[in-house]
Amino acid sequence: MSEACYTRKDLCSDQEVKWCPGCGDYVILASLQQAIVNTGKKKEDIVCVSGIGCSSRLPYYMDTYGFHTIHGRAPSIASGVKLSNPNLSVWVITGDGDGLSIGGNHFIHAMRRNINMNVLLFNNQIYGLTKGQYSPTSEQGKVTKSSPYGSLDRTFRPGILALGSGCTFLAKALDSDPKGMTEVMTAADLHRGTSFIEVYQNCVIFNDKAHDHYANRATRADTTLMVEHGKPMIFGKEKNKGIRLNGLKLEVVELGDKYQESDLLVHDKHNEALAYMLVDASQPPHFPMVLGVLYQKELETYEFMMEEQLKTVKAKKGDGNFKELLYSGETWSVK
Amino acid sequence: MTSSNSIDSVVIRFAGDSGDGMQLTGTQFSNTSAVMGNDIATFPDYPSEIRAPSGTIAGVSGFQVHIGATEIFTPGDEVDMLVAMNPAALKANLHAVKPSGYIVVNIDAFTEKNLEKAKYAVSPLEDGSLQNYRVIQAPITSQTIEALKEVAVDSKTKDRCKNFYALGMTYYFYSRSNDTTIKWIEQKFKNKPDIIKANIAALKAGECFAENTETVISTYTVPVAKIPTGDYRQIDGNTATAWGLIRAAEMAKLPLFLGSYPITPATDILHELAKHKEFGVKTFQAEDEIAGICSAIGAACAGSLAVTTSSGPGMALKTEAIGLAISYELPLVIVNVQRGGPSTGLPTKTEQSDLFQAIWGRNGEAPLVVIAASRPNDCFASAYEAARIALQHMIPVILLTDGYIANGAEPWKIPDVSTQFGPIQHRMIDLEKIDKATFHYMNRDEKTLARPWVVPGMPGLEFRMGGLEKDIKTGCVSTDPRNHELMCHLRQKKVDLVAENIPLQTLEGADSGDLLVVSWGGTYGSCYMAVKKLQAEGKKISHMHLKYLNPMPKNVETILKNFNKIIIPELNLGQLKTVINAKFGVKAKGYNKVQGLPFKISELVEVFNQELIKE
Numbered sequence A: 001m002s003e004a005c006y007t008r009k010d011l012c013s014d015q016e017v018k019w020c021p022g023c024g025d026y027v028i029l030a031s032l033q034q035a036i037v038n039t040g041k042k043k044e045d046i047v048c049v050s051g052i053g054c055s056s057r058l059p060y061y062m063d064t065y066g067f068h069t070i071h072g073r074a075p076s077i078a079s080g081v082k083l084s085n086p087n088l089s090v091w092v093i094t095g096d097g098d099g100l101s102i103g104g105n106h107f108i109h110a111m112r113r114n115i116n117m118n119v120l121l122f123n124n125q126i127y128g129l130t131k132g133q134y135s136p137t138s139e140q141g142k143v144t145k146s147s148p149y150g151s152l153d154r155t156f157r158p159g160i161l162a163l164g165s166g167c168t169f170l171a172k173a174l175d176s177d178p179k180g181m182t183e184v185m186t187a188a189d190l191h192r193g194t195s196f197i198e199v200y201q202n203c204v205i206f207n208d209k210a211h212d213h214y215a216n217r218a219t220r221a222d223t224t225l226m227v228e229h230g231k232p233m234i235f236g237k238e239k240n241k242g243i244r245l246n247g248l249k250l251e252v253v254e255l256g257d258k259y260q261e262s263d264l265l266v267h268d269k270h271n272e273a274l275a276y277m278l279v280d281a282s283q284p285p286h287f288p289m290v291l292g293v294l295y296q297k298e299l300e301t302y303e304f305m306m307e308e309q310l311k312t313v314k315a316k317k318g319d320g321n322f323k324e325l326l327y328s329g330e331t332w333s334v335k
Numbered sequence B: 001m002t003s004s005n006s007i008d009s010v011v012i013r014f015a016g017d018s019g020d021g022m023q024l025t026g027t028q029f030s031n032t033s034a035v036m037g038n039d040i041a042t043f044p045d046y047p048s049e050i051r052a053p054s055g056t057i058a059g060v061s062g063f064q065v066h067i068g069a070t071e072i073f074t075p076g077d078e079v080d081m082l083v084a085m086n087p088a089a090l091k092a093n094l095h096a097v098k099p100s101g102y103i104v105v106n107i108d109a110f111t112e113k114n115l116e117k118a119k120y121a122v123s124p125l126e127d128g129s130l131q132n133y134r135v136i137q138a139p140i141t142s143q144t145i146e147a148l149k150e151v152a153v154d155s156k157t158k159d160r161c162k163n164f165y166a167l168g169m170t171y172y173f174y175s176r177s178n179d180t181t182i183k184w185i186e187q188k189f190k191n192k193p194d195i196i197k198a199n200i201a202a203l204k205a206g207e208c209f210a211e212n213t214e215t216v217i218s219t220y221t222v223p224v225a226k227i228p229t230g231d232y233r234q235i236d237g238n239t240a241t242a243w244g245l246i247r248a249a250e251m252a253k254l255p256l257f258l259g260s261y262p263i264t265p266a267t268d269i270l271h272e273l274a275k276h277k278e279f280g281v282k283t284f285q286a287e288d289e290i291a292g293i294c295s296a297i298g299a300a301c302a303g304s305l306a307v308t309t310s311s312g313p314g315m316a317l318k319t320e321a322i323g324l325a326i327s328y329e330l331p332l333v334i335v336n337v338q339r340g341g342p343s344t345g346l347p348t349k350t351e352q353s354d355l356f357q358a359i360w361g362r363n364g365e366a367p368l369v370v371i372a373a374s375r376p377n378d379c380f381a382s383a384y385e386a387a388r389i390a391l392q393h394m395i396p397v398i399l400l401t402d403g404y405i406a407n408g409a410e411p412w413k414i415p416d417v418s419t420q421f422g423p424i425q426h427r428m429i430d431l432e433k434i435d436k437a438t439f440h441y442m443n444r445d446e447k448t449l450a451r452p453w454v455v456p457g458m459p460g461l462e463f464r465m466g467g468l469e470k471d472i473k474t475g476c477v478s479t480d481p482r483n484h485e486l487m488c489h490l491r492q493k494k495v496d497l498v499a500e501n502i503p504l505q506t507l508e509g510a511d512s513g514d515l516l517v518v519s520w521g522g523t524y525g526s527c528y529m530a531v532k533k534l535q536a537e538g539k540k541i542s543h544m545h546l547k548y549l550n551p552m553p554k555n556v557e558t559i560l561k562n563f564n565k566i567i568i569p570e571l572n573l574g575q576l577k578t579v580i581n582a583k584f585g586v587k588a589k590g591y592n593k594v595q596g597l598p599f600k601i602s603e604l605v606e607v608f609n610q611e612l613i614k615e
């Protein structure tokens, strides 16, 4: 298959983009288009499937095939698309409410099945489209219109949920870092299996600056850690901080006399236990928000096994013959 | 009706070792049925040698009961259900069981030793020799002992209670009340409270087993008619549905995709389709019914003949997604094997109470096509037809069957597929044949108003679609008030136009007269038989059985208006009656029953007769 040579513009539909000015969704859209330019997949083979929410408007803006579906169900519709035609490149576009609240059941089962598709979760920690209610990723105690005295719900950590459900690719990114986001999206698109990407997205209207304490461009270098497979975990504007394993705990250390680079953890994206620890530890300002490809595992895809089963049965029984089926078992003649 | 809680006719044979108490079990079953108002005929079958060794064929004892609503003169020729307490009982009685009949086996008794005594080289439960029957495997002995764990009787006595366990199962299967038997036990063992406890506990445990395993026992009435020549086979409704879908996909040259979630009594369609990978069928057991239909919608988006199958509660879950399929204008077949409702209702019993839900049960103006199968062997043609309409009109189609036709089996004249059930034209575009410059996915076919089917992978035709209202020309999101009204009319018109592509309604009997019986779905057999009987008596009665419920054939109104009276028997509180009266301004009467049981022929004969007599 020849690779397509697009520019980002080629992937923009003729529809006017209608997110609020300053919404993080714009950058995610642009990064997704850039990632597709990078992987060179053809637009006729690309299908964006979304649920309902501000984030789920994205497919309208992509000059690919796109289905804006119903609230929470995008993973199921996308599964049907991909199983029906495994040659397609499928993106699930979802929000923290869409993917983790109403669609939580489909989300976990999508992770477990490992159908080759990319699940892109826009986490703004709020219900944007319905005007600002707390979501499953909002912090406990959040004051919104539906929680005037503070929300009582505890917070989901999407990465832990995805790992616990058996996902084979986990990445995290910031809307304030299009370059980093494009990199993980590109890697996700190349991964065979279900890729889960959580993007911290700013909703300027209903939850402005919710991620600011780590996503702010000015301070980001000191509050985030971009992991790279095989590289020591170093971060900070001065590249003077790192992560070390102390007993069973991850620990932030200053590089200097006491600790050198050789004391630091080297990222291993194939280490599942490490991935759990990195998601769990990510609590700025005490510990940097860990971004990049946290986890990846090679595992046969669902659709491949499905096609294999068809082939195996056909090899054994031959192609189906309908008349034979009708006459299978006991038959008799009336004369 | 003195005893509507009964069935037209069913033959049950209990068989076991002479020590297993089969005579007693059979007697109890027939006494209970007699108390419930059935005519009965019984046929005890003792072993010829009183002291024949246990577990051998010579030692098998049987008792056959034929119950019915009409007068019964014989104990029944063919057995509908055989209860076999051990391998010898199975071997000795199998010949009497009709094709596709039910066989309840006590799997605990299928030990190597017992198989040997019955002269089975391989267990018949494993070698496929019972594939033409519906086998219900129950651990009768072990479950009885388990149920009597707390009862203070010795283990030999516990083992002897297993016949009551088997009896309990059959009571549940055929909706028998256990009152008569419990009274009998209490009377018989008056001075032995522990024995009373043990027998009643076993009886109830058997009922629970039958209920918990959601075994559907169909008492579908097979209409008796002259049999045309040809090749025949047995088929049950769910298998026929599955095969109809396979055929449609093959004839449309499309891959078949089923997204489904198990639910009684629809699951066997999933089971059947999962078997046929040689036809390229893809089955996806989703995490729930919503994911079932959504995966099917995804498959339809991508160019498969997509199907989802379910029943009552599962249909309720699919509602929102059906609306999406309507909005997308996708071909989609939705099979609802109806069961008693509301909510979880009566999973193993039949009902026709989802007609309103099928026609109207969605938010917004959301019309779709509804058709219903009339009998087990009609499920094949109905499933093929549902797929044909969906594919030719780019529209979701609900196919209604029900628990009894889905699980009922009857002989089926095998269709000649060289002349019948042929190619299906669908609306997927051929890239070679379109002019990409002028092509648009909202450009409709003049006759059907169907949009063309464009699927991902087709270069240069990329489009976006959502459940938000679409502009009638461009397909882009539109909130324009006029446009929305146009789109609502358009979606309705698409359904109406299906009437141009279905056969005209036919009638059994004269096309005018005193009474018209209108039926739909699984009540076909009993309505047909009842009308036939009255026609033979010279009554001016005709029968119209509707397969197409939305839209209806164009001549239905004319037919209705040619009769003095109309009666619509339904296993619901009058759903088709309401539809027909509202649609055509007629005053049809309903005859309704919601007991989870089919109509008896005798019951309908009486009702129709009274209607004919009434001024």
Ligand SMILES: Cc1ncc(C[n+]2csc(CCOP(=O)(O)OP(=O)(O)O)c2C)c(N)n1
Pocket (backbone or CB within 6 Å): A052, A053, A054, A055, A056, A071, A094, A095, A096, A097, A098, A099, A122, A124, A126, A127, A128, A129, A130, A135
């Ligand atoms: C079945 C159903 N229930 C509720 C809604 C209303 N609704 C639409 S979007 C939404 C929440 C969206 O939140 P999220 O997924 O976080 O998306 P965001 O707008 O924040 O991007 C809700 C509750 C709906 N459209 N459908």
Ligand code: SF4
Pocket (backbone or CB within 6 Å): A018, A019, A020, A022, A023, A024, A025, A054, A055, A124, A128, A129, A202, A203, A204, A205, A206
């Ligand atoms: S409401 Fe928030 S999430 Fe929605 S478009 Fe506006 S800024 Fe973005």
Ligand SMILES: [Mg+2]
Pocket (backbone or CB within 6 Å): A053, A095, A096, A097, A122, A123, A124, A125, A126, A127, A128, A135
């Ligand atoms: Mg949100």
